[in-house]
Amino acid sequence: xxxxxxxxxxxxxxxxxxxxxxxxxxxxxxxxxxxxxxxxxxxxxxxxxxxxxxxxxxxxxxxxxxxxxxxxxxxxxxxxxxxxxxxxxxxxxxxxxxxxxxxxxxxxxxxxxxxxxxxxxxxxxxxxxxxxxxxxxxxxxxxxxxxxx
Numbered sequence: 021x022x023x024x025x026x027x028x029x030x031x032x033x034x035x036x037x038x039x040x041x042x043x044x045x046x047x048x049x050x051x052x053x054x055x056x057x058x059x060x061x062x063x064x065x066x067x068x069x070x071x072x073x074x075x076x077x078x079x080x081x082x083x084x085x086x087x088x089x090x091x092x093x094x095x096x097x098x099x100x101x102x103x104x105x106x107x108x109x110x111x112x113x114x115x116x117x118x119x120x121x122x123x124x125x126x127x128x129x130x131x132x133x134x135x136x137x138x139x140x141x142x143x144x145x146x147x148x149x150x151x152x153x154x155x156x157x158x159x160x161x162x163x164x165x166x167x168x169x
Contacts, residue, residue: 045117051076052114059111072110079112 055076062069087097147154150164162168 048115048117052117055112055114058107062107062111065107069110073113074108074110075113076115079108082108 084099086095086099088095145154146157148156148161149158150161156162158164
């Protein structure tokens with residue numbers, strides 16, 4: 021096998037890998053879109069549990085289980101024979117796409133940012149020229165204004 025043939029085979033293999041990755045991303049997007057529909061429904065039905073999440077693996081395991089009555093052992097739900105699925109009370113986590121570094125949930129809700137009050141830092145270092153105390157200026161000095169003896 022020559023170097024040219026080897027290079028062509030590696031090129032074919034790389035193209036197949038790229039195609040499979042694109043198919044996988046398409047499937048993940050479709051799955052996440054279906055999860056988004058389910059999560060929107062859950063948010064409408066259970067608005068108090070919007071922040072709670074379960075993994076998609078746990079969701080898949082739960083809906084594929086057969087549910088039996090504890091008293092009579094009658095099959096209440098069997099995923100293979102039913103035309104409907106069970107809807108969880110908690111929202112389901114989305115699958116991360118190949119190129120994404122953050123999940124779509126993080127894109128939907130940015131993390132809360134801490135706000136630092138720059139004025140309080142500045143006030144701590146200001147010294148009043150009238151009473152020589154820190155934290156206020158001469159214009160706001162209570163001793164000079166006659167509010168404190």
